[in-house]
Amino acid sequence: MNESAPGEAILPVSPVSHAAAFGIMAHHLHDDALPPTAQGSMSSDEFAVMLDYFGSRLLPAREWLERCRAGALRDEICITFDDALRGQYDVALPILEAKGLTALYFIYTGIYEIESSDEASVLETHRYFRNVHFKNVDDFYADFHTIVSRSSHADIVAARVERDFDPQTYLSAYQVYSSSDRLFRFVRDEVLGPEAYRGMVDDMIVTAGLEKGDIAEQVFLSEDHILTLHDRGHEIGLHSTTHPTRMENLSRDHQFTEYRRNSLSIERICGETPRTMSHPSNSYNASTLDVLVELDVDVGFRADCVQGGLSPMLELPRDNHTDLIHSID
Numbered sequence: 110m111n112e113s114a115p116g117e118a119i120l121p122v123s124p125v126s127h128a129a130a131f132g133i134m135a136h137h138l139h140d141d142a143l144p145p146t147a148q149g150s151m152s153s154d155e156f157a158v159m160l161d162y163f164g165s166r167l168l169p170a171r172e173w174l175e176r177c178r179a180g181a182l183r184d185e186i187c188i189t190f191d192d193a194l195r196g197q198y199d200v201a202l203p204i205l206e207a208k209g210l211t212a213l214y215f216i217y218t219g220i221y222e223i224e225s226s227d228e229a230s231v232l233e234t235h236r237y238f239r240n241v242h243f244k245n246v247d248d249f250y251a252d253f254h255t256i257v258s259r260s261s262h263a264d265i266v267a268a269r270v271e272r273d274f275d276p277q278t279y280l281s282a283y284q285v286y287s288s289s290d291r292l293f294r295f296v297r298d299e300v301l302g303p304e305a306y307r308g309m310v311d312d313m314i315v316t317a318g319l320e321k322g323d324i325a326e327q328v329f330l331s332e333d334h335i336l337t338l339h340d341r342g343h344e345i346g347l348h349s350t351t352h353p354t355r356m357e358n359l360s361r362d363h364q365f366t367e368y369r370r371n372s373l374s375i376e377r378i379c380g381e382t383p384r385t386m387s388h389p390s391n392s393y394n395a396s397t398l399d400v401l402v403e404l405d406v407d408v409g410f411r412a413d414c415v416q417g418g419l420s421p422m423l424e425l426p427r428d429n430h431t432d433l434i435h436s437i438d
Contacts, residue, residue, distance in 0.1 A: 130182035132189045132213070132410050132427035133159070134387075138196035146196070146237045146328065148246060149285040149431040153200050159430065160188075160208055162437045169211040170344040174385065174408060177425075188212040189410060189427060191348055191387055192233060193220065193330045198338070206341075214338055215348040215387040215410075218374035220329050227321065228351050231303075234324045235310045242317060250289050254296075256309050262301060269300045282413050285431045298354050332378050339379040346385035347371045347406060354390045361396040368400055387427070388412065398423050 137150035151159075160167060166186045168176070173187035188205070190197040193216045205212060220230050239249035257266055274295045276288035286294070297306045314321060339345050349367040353359060359367070368386070375383045384407050388397070391412035398420045401409060409423035417424020 129426075130177075130185050131414060132187045132425060133163075133430055133433060134410070134412060134427035135188065135190050135197070135201070135430040136192055137194060138200040140196075140200050143196055143199055144241065146194075147240050148290065149429075150196075151430050151434060153204060155434050156201060156430075157204050159434055159437060160204065160210070167208075167210055169209070169342065170213045171211065171342060174213075174344065177408060177422075189215060189387060191215045191389075191412075192352070193217060193335070193348075194233065195328060195330060195334075198330055198334045202338070211341070211343045213344040213346055213385060213387075213410075214335070215346045215385075216330075216335060216371075216375060217348040217350060217352040217389065218371050218378075219351040220325065221332055221374060221378070222350070222370075230321065230325045230329070231307050231310075232352050232354070233328045234314075234321050235307075237324050237328050238310070238314055238317075238319070242319065247289055250293050252313065253293065253309070256313070257296065257301075260305075260309070262305060266296055266300050270296065273299070283429070284435075285429075303353070335375075335378050339381070344385055345375055345379050345381075346383050346387065346408075347375065347401075347404075348387055349389050350374070352389045354392065356389055356392040356397060357394040358392075361400065364397050365400045365403070368404055368406075372404055384408065386410070386423075395419055 135151065135156070137145065137147040138153065138156060139145040139150045140153040163186050166184055168185045168187060170187055173182070173185055176182045176185060188210060190201065190212055193214070197214065201212070219228060239246055243249040243252075257263060270292070274292065276291050279291045279295055280286055301309075311321070314324075335345060347368055348371065349356065350370045351367065353367065356364060356367070372383055375381075382405070384405060386401060386406050386408075387410040401423055402420075407422060408425065410425045410427050411417055412427060412429070414426045414428045416426050
């Protein structure tokens with residue numbers, strides 16, 4: 110992730126221990142009724158165990174935010190969810206309510222806009238496709254790399270992988286990723302780019318006889334779910350419109366459009382302008398932070414346990430639930 114614009118100094122950052130305040134970052138959850146739709150998906154039992162482990166340090170979302178804005182946090186923790194995924198409602202919500210907790214839900218909203226719903230749903234519909242419609246994810250990777258090797262991108266992909274890809278260092282902060290996971294993400298994000306990648310996997314979905322719209326209905330929260338969460342005291346925040354995996358590579362104007370449209374959609378659904386956010390794919394730069402300030406966002410989260418130094422209130426640390434659950438005896 111590029112945390113500053115070219116030529117700008119990056120201020121020192123330091124890891125945050127679990128003795129300090131932080132957010133727990135969760136994405137995919139499953140139970141007996143809802144199958145795992147991604148690697149690292151957390152079961153309902155694991156989610157409950159994790160909440161019990163942190164106990165009284167966990168605060169309801171709006172109380173945590175109030176203390177954060179007042180500079181009064183010590184070691185308190187909040188629960189956050191990214192990406193508007195169905196398991197965050199069906200699986201997590203009953204457990205949270207039983208424990209008297211609320212969470213921060215960071216929503217990307219292009220999935221609710223006709224003009225950008227297909228573009229915005231790509232990340233999760235493709236993830237669902239590769240994790241549910243193959244015997245295992247490595248079978249998907251095998252098919253995907255075969256298609257890449259037969260495409261017009263084959264030579265550049267092979268050259269870039271040979272020259273620049275190191276499975277030991279690429280995305281090393283994400284311990285849940287295997288070498289195969291990292292290779293796939295390198296080819297997708299660093300070489301192919303969104304348009305070429307999307308076309309290849311969309312073709313795979315069509316070949317499998319599936320419809321992306323049908324997959325999206327199984328994957329995402331509805332607008333009614335989001336409004337219900339808001340009305341029950343959960344915080345609804347920004348996560349961009351279409352969830353670019355490399356926000357830092359976009360112009361300031363493009364980033365502004367991503368977050369402004371996101372803000373207007375949440376305001377339309379909830380009747381309230383959002384003031385919180387999380388950075389999609391942990392990707393942002395100084396321009397992103399400037400855009401968020403312009404939109405009156407005052408609390409933002411990273412996707413790792415590092416406190417950012419450019420604008421600390423917009424770069425708060427979070428620990429991934431997959432790492433946390435593995436550290437709990």
